[in-house]
């Protein structure tokens with residue numbers, strides 16, 4: 401791998417992960433810090449990739465615990481692993497939450513055509529204990545939030561029998577690291 405083209409290759413893979421349902425980078429782990437200072441990590445689906453703005457987007461329920469965590473502490477890490485490429489990518493980023501506005505409306509227009517619409521219309525927040533009664537009325541307004549992660553730093557690791565490689569990429573730095 402050539403250091404001068406590494407950032408291009410990584411962003412190309414992220415773009416492919418956004419469009420290809422089977423790409424292993426489609427479902428990274430998003431780690432945040434909760435209000436007690438404890439780590440909280442969970443799998444999410446990559447929904448948008450924009451190299452120009454150095455941003456990645458994810459959808460979530462606006463009532464989910466992660467939304468409160470990200471509002472209180474916006475520093476996150478995203479971990480991607482591909483057993484096809486043998487690449488791990490750890491992205492450090494700053495998260496922004498949107499629960500209304502044109503972008504949320506546009507995303508909802510798409511989601512509401514799909515079975516996922518139910519996820520955002522449930523009367524219960526993610527993590528709530530479910531009541532015994534099996535029936536539940538869906539809410540009228542979606543509880544959709546968009547998480548926009550602005551990339552600040554990438555830590556790329558490539559595993560190979562010929563020798564592992566690791567590199568750090570940020571706005572000011574591109575350099576090899578000891579794997």
Ligand SMILES: Cc1cc2nc3c(=O)[nH]c(=O)nc-3n(C[C@H](O)[C@H](O)[C@H](O)COP(=O)(O)O)c2cc1C
Nearest residue numbers: 427442443444445459460461464465466467526527
């Ligand atoms: C394959 C997979 C994909 C998931 N995608 C999402 C997602 O895109 N957004 C989301 O909020 N939760 C997603 N989840 C559920 C989260 O991992 C998590 O359980 C849930 O959001 C509650 O997290 P929280 O309690 O930290 O807010 C996904 C889980 C799996 C297993």
